[in-house]
Amino acid sequence: xxxxxxxxxxxxxxxxxxxxxxxxxxxxxxxxxxxxxxxxxxxxxxxxxxxxxxxxxxxxxxxxxxxxxxxxxxxxxxxxxxxxxxxxxxxxxxxxxxxxxxxxxxxxxxxxxxxxxxxxxxxxxxxxxxxxxxxxxxxxxxxxxxxxxxxxxxxxxxxxxxxxxxxxxxxxxxxxxxxxxxxxxxxxxxxxxxxxxxxxxxxxxxxxxxxxxxxxxxxxxxxxxxxxxxxxxxxxxxxxxxxxxxxxxxxxxxxxxxxxxxxxxxxxxxxxxxxxxxxxxxxxxxxxxxxxxxxxxxxxxxxxxxxxx
Amino acid sequence: xxxxxxxxxxxxxxxxxxxxxxxxxxxxxxxxxxxxxxxxxxxxxxxxxxxxxxxxxxxxxxxxxxxxxxxxxxxxxxxxxxxxxxxxxxxxxxxxxxxxxxxxxxxxxxxxxxxxxxxxxxxxxxxxxxxxxxxxxxxxxxxxxxxxxxxxxxxxxxxxxxxxxxxxxxxxxxxxxxxxxxxxxxxxxxxxxxxxxxxxxxxxxxxxxxxxxxxxxxxxxxxxxxxxxxxxxxxxxxxxxxxxxxxxxxxxxxxxxxxxxxxxxxxxxxxxxxxxxxxxxxxxxxxxxxxxxxxxxxxxxxxxxxxxx
Numbered sequence: 279x280x281x282x283x284x285x286x287x288x289x290x291x292x293x294x295x296x297x298x299x300x301x302x303x304x305x306x307x308x309x310x311x312x313x314x315x316x317x318x319x320x321x322x323x324x325x326x327x328x329x330x331x332x333x334x335x336x337x338x339x340x341x342x343x344x345x346x347x348x349x350x351x352x353x354x355x356x357x358x359x360x361x362x363x364x365x366x367x368x369x370x371x372x373x374x375x376x377x378x379x380x381x382x383x384x385x386x387x388x389x390x391x392x393x394x395x396x397x398x399x400x401x402x403x404x405x406x407x408x409x410x411x412x413x414x415x416x417x418x419x420x421x422x423x424x425x426x427x428x429x430x431x432x433x434x435x436x437x438x439x440x441x442x443x444x445x446x447x448x449x450x451x452x453x454x455x456x457x458x459x460x461x462x463x464x465x466x467x468x469x470x471x472x473x474x475x476x477x478x479x480x481x482x483x484x485x486x487x488x489x490x491x492x493x494x495x496x497x498x499x500x501x502x503x504x505x506x507x508x509x510x511x512x513x514x515x516x517x518x519x520x521x522x523x524x525x526x527x528x529x530x531x532x533x534x535x536x537x538x539x540x541x542x543x544x545x546x547x548x549x550x551x552x553x554x555x556x557x558x559x560x561x562x563x564x565x566x567x568x569x570x571x572x573x574x575x576x577x578x579x580x581x582x583x584x585x586x587x
Numbered sequence: 588x589x590x591x592x593x594x595x596x597x598x599x600x601x602x603x604x605x606x607x608x609x610x611x612x613x614x615x616x617x618x619x620x621x622x623x624x625x626x627x628x629x630x631x632x633x634x635x636x637x638x639x640x641x642x643x644x645x646x647x648x649x650x651x652x653x654x655x656x657x658x659x660x661x662x663x664x665x666x667x668x669x670x671x672x673x674x675x676x677x678x679x680x681x682x683x684x685x686x687x688x689x690x691x692x693x694x695x696x697x698x699x700x701x702x703x704x705x706x707x708x709x710x711x712x713x714x715x716x717x718x719x720x721x722x723x724x725x726x727x728x729x730x731x732x733x734x735x736x737x738x739x740x741x742x743x744x745x746x747x748x749x750x751x752x753x754x755x756x757x758x759x760x761x762x763x764x765x766x767x768x769x770x771x772x773x774x775x776x777x778x779x780x781x782x783x784x785x786x787x788x789x790x791x792x793x794x795x796x797x798x799x800x801x802x803x804x805x806x807x808x809x810x811x812x813x814x815x816x817x818x819x820x821x822x823x824x825x826x827x828x829x830x831x832x833x834x835x836x837x838x839x840x841x842x843x844x845x846x847x848x849x850x851x852x853x854x855x856x857x858x859x860x861x862x863x864x865x866x867x868x869x870x871x872x873x874x875x876x877x878x879x880x881x882x883x884x885x886x887x888x889x890x891x892x893x894x895x896x
Contacts, residue, residue: 449758450829450836452843454851512832516825520759523821527759534761542763542851 291488294525302492309489312480313345320463322475323431328352330429330472332420333376333384335369337497338435340376341486342478344495346433347380353433354383356423358416361389361396368498375496377587384587385427387419391583393576401504403574408504411570418567421558422582424472436462436476439483442528443513445535450513458545461536468550468559482528555579600797603834611801618798621789622654629772631784632740637661639738639781641729642685642693644678646806647744649685650795651787653804655742656689662742663692665732667725670698670705677807684805686896693896694736696728700892702885706813712883717813720879727876730867731891733781745771745785748792751837752822754844759822767854770845777859777868791837864888 282289282301289299300308317323331346333339333355346353357373360366370386377384389396400415401408420432436444441460448456462476478486490497520527552558553565556578560566571578591598591610598608609617626632640655642648642664655662666682669675679695686693698705709724710717729741750769757765771785787795799806829836861867862874865887869875880887 449848450840450843452840452846452848454847509833512829516829519828520821520825524818531759531761534759537761538763539758539761542853544851 290492291485293485295521295529296526306489306492309341309481309485310345310348313342313477314349316462316477316480317349317475320461320475322433322463322473322477323351326350326352327431328354328429329431329433329475330420330424330427331355331433332416332435333357333373334435335372335498336435337487337490337499338437338440338478338483340372340435340495340497341489342433342435343376343382344380344493345489346477347382354385354429356385356387356420356432358419359386359388359390360412362398362503365498365500365503366396368500372496372498374587385423386585386587387423387582388585389415392580393571395574395576397504400570400574400576404570405573406570412504414566414570418558418565419582421471423584425470426584429472430466431475432472433475433477435478435486437478437481437483437486438528438532439514439517440510441476441479442517442532443510445532446513446517447510454543455545457540458543461540467547470559479532480529599801600794602794604830604838605835615798615801618650618790618794619654619657622651622786623658625771625786625789626658626784629770629784631742631772631786632660635659635661636740637663637738638740638742638784639729639733639736640664640742641725641744642666642682643744644681644807645744646796646799646808647746647749647787647792649681649744649804649806650798651742651744652685652691653689653802654798655786656691663694663738665694665696665729665741667728668695668697668699669721671707671812674807674809674812675705677809681805681807683896694732695894695896696732696891697894698724701889702880704883704885709879709883709885710813713879714882715879721813723875723879727867727874728891730780732893734779735893739775739781740784741781742784742786744787744795746787746790746792746795747837747841748823748826749819750785750788751826751841752819754841755822755826756819763852764854766849767852770849776856779868788841789838 279289280292280299281287282304283298284304285301287301290302291305292299323329329346329351331339331343331353333343335357343353343355355373355377357370359370373384373386376382397412397415401411404411424432445460448460462479464474466473517528548561550559550561553560553568554563555568556565558565568578588598589601589608590596591613592607593613594610596610599611600614601608632638638655638660640648640652640662642652644666652662652664664682664686666679668679682693682695685691706721706724710720713720733741754769757769771788773783775782826837857870859868859870862869862877863872864877865874867874877887
């Protein structure tokens, strides 16, 4: 094993993409520097700004929450309890323990408490792809909490691997709209919608996991039981095999897209109007959340039960 | 094995991407239809037009030559004999035998006869990547033959796999200029330069090989000994593994790029001037061919020895 490039101490990781090895202390320093660099480069947050972090209990969102607090941001957590048995119980406990240990604010929104149904049931009744239903529901509920509690920015734990796989998927399908909107900082497009930022885009999932382990941050290692055989996994495998042969490929590909490729795709601004049922901003007459909930036999106007701790 | 979708006869191939199986006769018909479709869609050739086919002796260029003749085009071959030992001897013989059997015209241009050096030597003396040197030299010599013999269009055997791998490579590096110019029909940009067309872009290498075998077309199966570990091979592997999981991926990716993605990349037209040495169109003061040949200690103005048969 190579020695740490900073202090020549024993290394815990050897990053092929940047050809650098780090000891525990200097890896943590490196990790935080990468987060700070992404925040600065894409103008995600002002110094010490308040931000709502979407936390699932997995390694990425937990590492993100910790990193934002460590960098001095007022980072509060929002956890949506999907009610998927032990998986969700474990996820929620991890978020609650982290908040208690770090004295951070955490909002928990439980699907069962609010709607009397869990995510499996909602997915089953809508007869749609689970990741897509779950994403729509979580994004909608997050926006409600943002409005209730007065946040301006939401941060999510999407990492280098997630973004590279998404980019490849969008390119394979030539999804021009998605390509134009794939950026680590999406400004608010409506007074009721927050800006969305992804501060982990410079770091891979191996690195977020190591960061958690080294800092003693608890996380749930299990994959979501509803997300089987997602095509994004095929893209990740593929990119990893390229990265193996040509280290640095992911970063060159993704950052090259953001620096140069993306400007080629023009984002046609869409007009947002109020949903005919709930009044939230949408491009359709009735927003996707309301339509999904109606299909699932749930009143979309049910007031979400948010616990604050 | 499934039965032929046309005649229910015994099938020789099952194409997952289009979910169709074909017998020998109907596969050949399908193959020619795909070539005709590409020619029509990208307006490559007028009916019965004269075209110069760059033939290496490999499966792609031999299948292309045969297909163009079968579709009624006046397709003449041009083979550049690189002088790489048995590999080149075999390649040349295959082209010569095909021309003799089909009564087609073939031009052979031998590097040894013209310059007294073979491709290995030229590559070694220029200290450049072999595929890049070889490509430059062949393209230049092809243009000379085109001018001498009065052709307007050159066809090459690039297939679906080649083009998909090239597209992925150009995207991974965000080569905007290359992206703008990756198209199966590049019109002439100068009175001395031919249009360039790629009629095999709808067909994969498995299909070109099968076409040759079924029609009894001889080809050299060996890879060029100078082209080891080309990165395009890594991209091909990667795309093949995706295609395996999601049949039709290659076609959706490539045709989607041509139909929609490519328009996003603007090709900045470059001004062509005459090379200070040879007078051929170039963007530089002295063209790359002349510079390479000078570096290899060869007079770039040497008159090429073209044999016609």
